[in-house]
Amino acid sequence: MATSSYFLLFTLLALASWQTIASDPSPLQDFCVADNSSHVLVNGFVCKDPKDVKAEDFFLAAKLDMPRDTRSNKVGSNVTLINAMRIPGLNTLGISLARIDYAPLGENPPHTHPRATEILTVLEGTLYVGFVTSNPDNKFLSKVLNKGDVFVFPEGLIHFQFNPNPYKPAVAIAALSSQNPGAITIANAVFGSKPAISDDVLAKAFQVDKKTVDWLQAQFWADNQN
Template sequence: MANHMLTMCLLVFTCSAALAFEPSPLQDFCIADANNSAKVNGVVCKDSKMVEANDFFFSGLHLPGNTSNFLGSKITPVNVVQVPGLNTLGVSIVRIDYAPWGLNPPHYHPRASEILTVLEGSLLVGFVTSNPENRLITKYLKKGDVFVFPMGLVHFQRNVGHGHAIVLAGFGSQNPGVVGIANAVFGSNPAIPSEVLTTAFQVDKNVVDFLQTKF
């Protein structure tokens, strides 16, 4: 009986640890000290006696992003870099602006799920489930709609209206990270060997070479 209880306790502890993506804070706050060179999983706290209101403040999400780029979109992040007070709190937010038919291309966040709210415009959004199904789940969104992208799954958003679109998206991490699929595959430094990509994508080397010049 004792061995059975011990096994159950270890199982519960293991499952709990596996679900704890970011540790719970052990104090009221831990303001990120950008001037500290210590290497930790996160950012070192600055002296609490030096904390001020601006450590928890950001102004700028009311400003439209510049969408004059080849994607027609602009992301304005508010994470621990912009707001040091987010350190250890496990949340962050972004504003995304889209020109007409603008695109936030396929990407994923390795450390957070995302919840997106449409403030203006209409979007086509979607994500792809993991192997072996690789199922594409899509939805057309309008102003006031909310959509969730599970952590680690490739997803995208595209403005399908003739006007500009704006969204706010929240993350369950102070630093969710972002991996752009095209950038990662064709723009890595150093480059992934051509023979790897020609085999993986079943295309000619000239196609791979061309795509690598784009990224």
């Protein structure tokens, strides 16, 4: 009995430890500014010599107060992501930021961030947002957000934002718990992959005929990430 209890305790501690390291690792120094000239491949970026670090390594004139173009893609949105690729000083700090612009009736289509939880704040307009829990429940949780409202999308879950107003644009700002959260837009990944996924596979997965799959694969799947 005692052996079983010790084994259970060890297992729980191991799982807790795994959860701790499942996201971006904690920094072991004040900063690790990304050295973009290095050809060494690591999980993240190689650190620049601290003696060569400048204030500019932590700065980007992103002009996030300026509206973005939402007319250049079919979904009517524009995501401006500020991550470690754009600000080298973010390397190892486990955070990034995005401004999202929505045209009237525009949306940030269903997608996931494989490495980050997202917390979103509406700056202007109204958004209908939601996410779906994992198998087997696939519970859909949604909310209409107004200016100043905040909503959280858990790490890895499929989520979206939609501007229901046919006349006015909307703007949101999002913080993400990774220096490189990643984004997998579901429609793009499934129907716009290169090379294409077999239509036999997709027809069975979505329970439709292959002509429907072929038509979907022939569409131009716009990327709203900038």
